[in-house]
Amino acid sequence: MDSRFEGLRQRWPLPARPRPIAIVGAGAIVRDAHLPAYRLAGFEVVAIHDRDRAKARALADAHGIATVCDSLDELAATPDAVFDIAVVPEANADVLAHLPPGAAVLIQKPMGRSLAEARAIVEVCERRSLSAAVNFQLRFSPMMLALRDALERGLLGEVLDVEVRLACRTPWELWPFMSNLAQVEVPMHSIHYLDLIRSLFGEPRSALSRSVAHPDYPALRDARTSTILDFDAPIRCCLSLNHTYRFGPDGESATIRVEGTRGAAEVGLGLLLNYPNGEPETLRLVADAAARHAANASPSAWTAIPLEGRWFPHAFIGTMSNLQRFAAGEDPVLHTSVRDALRTMALVDACARSSAQGGVRPEHTGDLPSRSEQHA
Template sequence: MTLDLRQEHPRPGNPRPIVIIGCGGIVAAAHLPAYRKAGFTVAGLYDLDRARAEALAAEWDIATVHGSLDEALATPGVVFDVAAPPVAHPELIEAMPQRAVLLLQKPMGLDLQAATRIRAACRARNLTAAINFQLRFTAMMQALADALAQGRLGRLIDVECHLNLVTPWQLFPHLLPNPRVEILSHSIHYLDLIRALLGNPQAVLARTMGHPDTKLAQTRTSAILDYGDDRRVTLSINHHHDFGRRFQDASFRFEGDRGAAMAKLGVLLDYPAGEPDELWLAPKGGPWAQVKLASGWFPDAFIGPMANLQRFAAGEDPVLHTSVEDAWHTMALVEACYRAAESPGTPVPRD
C-alpha cells in the first residue's frame, strides 16, 4: 500500500510578525520552538510578570518586551498570539484593536458562557481569530485526514480514544482550584479532533471524576458521543495507571467500512519527554503498514494553527479551521459532557 499522505499545513507566503501575550511554560516549550522552526518572526512579548518576559526574550533573542498590554496591542501589522490563562480571555479579546488577527490558546474560556462572550466580542470587533487546537494539525492526524479524504478507510463507523497512563499533574498547579479540569484542559483536544473528522454529534453521555491520588477535580473521563445508530464513538481516559509502561496506552482507533487506522499519541507517554507518535493503516482484509511521520505533536503541530491563521488572513486559505466560530462548537461539546456528567443515569430495575 502506498502511503503518500499530506502531513503538514502549507506555510504562509509572507508571514506577519507575531506578538505573544503571556509568557508561561507552553510558550517556552512549544510556541517559540515551533515558530522558530517555521521561520516565523516573534516581534515582541508581553507578560504581567515583566521579568519572566525579559528572561524569555533574552533566551530566544526577541528584541522587544512591551511594558503594558496597551503598548503590545498597539503594534501594527502583527498577529497576536494570546497565551494567557483562559479566565483572562474575554477581557483580552475585548481589548483587541478592531480587525486584529489573533490566535487564542485553548480552551476558549472556562465554560460555554465565556466562549459565547469571546465569540460575540470577536464578531463585534471584526477580529480574525482562531483557537490553538493543535492535535488536528499533527503529522499523524493530517495524514489520517488525507487518508480519509482519499477513501482509504471508507466511511468511519467506529472511533475510540483510549488513554491509560500517568500524567504528571504536578506540572500544572494552576489547575488545582478549577472546578472543571480533565475534559476542559485535556480531552478537549480529542473532542475537537473528533468534531474535525465527523462533525458535531447529536448528543453525549459522560462521566468525569477525580482519583484518590490527586486533589484535582477530575482526572478520569468516560464518554459516548451519539452520531446515530451505526456509528460508535467513545473516549476512555485514565490519567492514573501508575503500574509500569507495559499496559499504558495513548491511542486513537479509527475503523471504516474499507479500512482502519491506529494512532499512538507518543508525547503523552512519559510526558513531557514522550515517545514518537505512530500512525498505522490497514485496508479491509489486508496487512497493517506504518506511515513514516515527519514530526510529532510537540512542538511541531503548533505551527499548523498559526500557519492556517496567517494564510487565511492573507487570502491564501479559504477556511480558518479552528476559528472561534468552529471552536465554539467544541466548547459546546465540552459543556454537554459536563452537563451529562451531572445528570442521573438510567436506574437499574429492581426485583
C-alpha cells in the first residue's frame, strides 16, 4: 500500500457509556441495518414499538429486545433512553411530539415528505429541546470516512470533479409505501449523495435536476434522476442515477469518483449491486497522478484500501455513536443535526422544483433548413 494512505480513519468512536436505545418502527431498515449495527457495537436495544405489534414482537424475539410497547407514550417513558425513529416520513413529527423534552433522538431520512414538513420537524425538535439528528449514515460508512480523511489530509489536492453514477437494479417493490409519494428517487435515494456531497464540499449554489418514471414501475412517480450541482469553480459535480438497469450483472455499476489536482478516489457502492444482498464495497485512491503526468513520468498506481466494514450495517453505528457522544458532551458537533439536515432537504426541494420546471428551451429555429433538407 502507498504509505500516504495508511491509517485512514474508518470508524467513529463509540460513546464511553452507551445509553439504552428505544426504537419506533419494525420495518426492513430496522431489521436489516439498525439492529445488526447496534449488536456489532454492543449497544443495548431495550424497547420497540410499531403500529403492527406482531412485527415488533417478531423483531423483539429475534434480537432479544426485552419490551414491546403498545403505545408511543409507553416507549417514551423508557428510562435514560436514546430514541431511534424509523417510520414513514409523514409520521416523524407526530412521533417526536410524544418524546420527553430534552431527549436524544435519531430520525430516519428523509426528514418529512417536503421542505415544509422538514421545517415543522425542526420546529418540534427545537421547541422540545431535543438533541435530534437525521440518519444520513452514508457519511459514516467506512469508505466515506476514509475518503473524508484523505481529503482533509490534502492527498487529492483541490477538488475538481465529483461524479456519482448508478446503472443498477433497485427493487423498489420492497417499499410499497413509495407509490404514495409525489417524488421517489431524490428524497428516498439520491438524498444520500446530496447530503454526502454537502458534507464534503459545502453548499452548492443551485441544482439542475430531472427525475423520470420507468415502465417497469408504473406505480412510482419516478425511478431515475440526472442532477447537476452548481458549485463555485473549479468543481464540476453531476449525478446520473439509473435504478432500472435490466441487462444483467456484468454491465451494472455503482460508483462515486472524486478527482483533484493531486489525486483521485473511486468508491464502489457494492451494497447497491444485487440489493439487498450486495457485493463487496471498494475504495481506490491515487495520489500525485497529475504531477507525474505533467512530468511525463509513469502513472501512479491506484491503491485499494482494505475496508473495515460496509455501508449497511456499519455506518449506522456511526450515526448513533455521534448522537450519543454529542448528548454526553464527548463530541462537540452533532454532524447530521436537524438544522444541518434541513439544508439537505432544501437541496432535495431544489431538485424537485428544477425537475418540475424543466430546462431552458432552445430558441425558435423555424427559419433553419430541416434535417431532410440538409441531406437532400
